[in-house]
Amino acid sequence: MLITIKYFGQIVEATQKEEESLEFSGTLVSELMEQLYKKYASLERKDFKVAQNQELVSLETQVSGKEIALLPPFAGG
Amino acid sequence: MLITIKYFGQIVEATQKEEESLEFSGTLVSELMEQLYKKYASLERKDFKVAQNQELVSLETQVSGKEIALLPPFAGG
Amino acid sequence: MADKKVKNVFRQGAIPSHFIGESIYKHQTKTSIGAHNIFLGQVRADIIDNKTVAAIEYTAYEDMANAKFHEIREAAFEKFELTCMHIYHSLGPVKAGEICLFVFVSSPRRKVVFKALEFIVEAIKADVPVFGKEIFEDESHQWKVNS
């Protein structure tokens, strides 16, 4: 499955990109994160939440969506 | 004792004046009010508080100040 | 900063919207501020017995009112960590749709401004001798009472 992953704020400092398409053969968000931690060494030390199709999801959620986003702590206002 | 009495808002509709000086020979605010009710027939039906030297006082307060004000319900803002 | 001088809070007529914009602008040099909260009272065109309010004419026991505004100001600075506070109230006629009260509080952090602003506005409504004559379109009137 081809997934679009978006990175924001300080996450971009770990990934050095704001968006990418990744081939993912697993099931859960946690598996996708493991794949990303292997790719980006410094990502594991970052604090972030995961959104799937613009809704926050847990690590146990099934990856179903086309769009996954890694969201660091909010700082609106 | 000569006292300055100030009238505000709808009180002026009863007194037809905003201020006057009155000779008062009594002791308490309640006595001063009796004197005013005799002078202004429609005043007794009005809702108001009394301030003496810019502080709210009760009917049992002694009249000591130079300035008494009759304050109808507040409507600030 | 608390200011010991009793200020004159009253302005003749409505408070113009551009005055509010300029007041906000003046605070942009105060870079310790993180949050502003502004309350505006606007005259409503209430319909009472088929008559529409066209304006409110405000009068006040000005000396006592300014002293009360000052007390409210001091109490708010005492209770809340505020950087600054401004209060303006209209005197004379203010038409429906126009602004008659402008209260402006600023603080480094947001939580305090909500509590401070509500405290100040409620105190103004309860304690300050300001009187409002609601003038209807047919020029008859009734006296406003705060609820």
Next chain:
Amino acid sequence: MADKKVKNVFRQGAIPSHFIGESIYKHQTKTSIGAHNIFLGQVRADIIDNKTVAAIEYTAYEDMANAKFHEIREAAFEKFELTCMHIYHSLGPVKAGEICLFVFVSSPRRKVVFKALEFIVEAIKADVPVFGKEIFEDESHQWKVNS
């Protein structure tokens, strides 16, 4: 009136004070309104380890953020009797002293505006994916986290 369309809340750069004044002015035709309450977020020149914040550069997951702003808006209209509500948030750099968030609520009566405004601002801080890079005067940076 609740509006079902998802609006774009974001503005490039700081929110000018005259824009706020004009926004107030536009509400003077709505004569059922008796009370406005406005929250403004202003960028603080915080000093951290002897370095002073010169600006915050805002980014956002814009689609999700606008959807969240819309949810907050709908929830506020549901919970509180509001005549209208406006939210604007900056994107890109906003200098210390400038305004980055403008929330404006209006209602016939005052009690509701205080509660509504605080509800909206707290929801924005907690739920909307906006990110802030605090840029110091020496061009180094750190990432802002809402408390």
